[in-house]
Amino acid sequence: MGGFIAIEGLDGVGKSTLVRLLAERFSGHAMCTPGPALRDCRQTVLEAFTDDELAKALFYAASVSSQGKQARSLSERGSWVFMDRYWASTLAYAKARGMTEDLGQLTQILTQPDLTVLLLLDEPERRQRLHFRGATGEDMETLGFGFRQCVLDELQVRANLVVDISNHKPEAACSILAQAIREKLGEA
Known part of the structure; x- marks a missing residue:
C-alpha cells in the first residue's frame, strides 16, 4: 500500500528534511511544490507579479x-x-499576504492528498533554524505574529493530522511522524 502525504508547516519547521527522511523510510518519493522544473524560474515569476x-x-x-x-x-x-x-500552503500564504479572492473551487478539482500533515515547532526553535540556514525574505514574513498566526490558522483548518516535533532531532521527528501517519491511515 502507498499513499500521497502532504507535509505542511511554517518556513523552518523541517518540512524538506522530514519529507526526504520519510521517503527513505517508506521507500517512497520526495516531491515538492513548486516542482524542480519551476524552482529555477520561481523568483522571476514572483517578481513579475509583485x-x-x-x-x-x-x-x-x-x-x-x-x-x-x-x-x-x-x-x-x-x-x-x-x-x-501543497495546496493548503498555497491558500494559507496567499491569504496571509492579503489575497481576498476565493480559490476554494480549485480545491474541488485539484488532486487531494490522502493525508495533510501540519508540522508544528516551538517558535524559538523555528527562529533559530531560520537564522542558522540564512532566512529568505519569505522566511522573514513568518516572523511577524499576525502573518504567522494567519498561516497557522489556515493550515490547521486543512490538516488531517497535526504533529508537534519540538525538541526532536530529525531522525526522532521522522519516527514520530511515521508512526502518526501509519496510525492515522490505519496501518499501525
Whole structure:
C-alpha cells in the first residue's frame, strides 16, 4: 500500500528534511511544490507579479496541479509520496499576504492528498533554524505574529493530522511522524 502525504508547516519547521527522511523510510518519493522544473524560474515569476497576489497564487496552483497528478499516479501504483508543501500552503500564504479572492473551487478539482500533515515547532526553535540556514525574505514574513498566526490558522483548518516535533532531532521527528501517519491511515 502507498499513499500521497502532504507535509505542511511554517518556513523552518523541517518540512524538506522530514519529507526526504520519510521517503527513505517508506521507500517512497520526495516531491515538492513548486516542482524542480519551476524552482529555477520561481523568483522571476514572483517578481513579475509583485503586486498581484492572485497571480502568485495561481502560479503555485499550477505547480500543485502538476505535482499532485504525478503524486497520485505514483501512489496508485503502490508507492508512498511525501510532498513538501501543497495546496493548503498555497491558500494559507496567499491569504496571509492579503489575497481576498476565493480559490476554494480549485480545491474541488485539484488532486487531494490522502493525508495533510501540519508540522508544528516551538517558535524559538523555528527562529533559530531560520537564522542558522540564512532566512529568505519569505522566511522573514513568518516572523511577524499576525502573518504567522494567519498561516497557522489556515493550515490547521486543512490538516488531517497535526504533529508537534519540538525538541526532536530529525531522525526522532521522522519516527514520530511515521508512526502518526501509519496510525492515522490505519496501518499501525
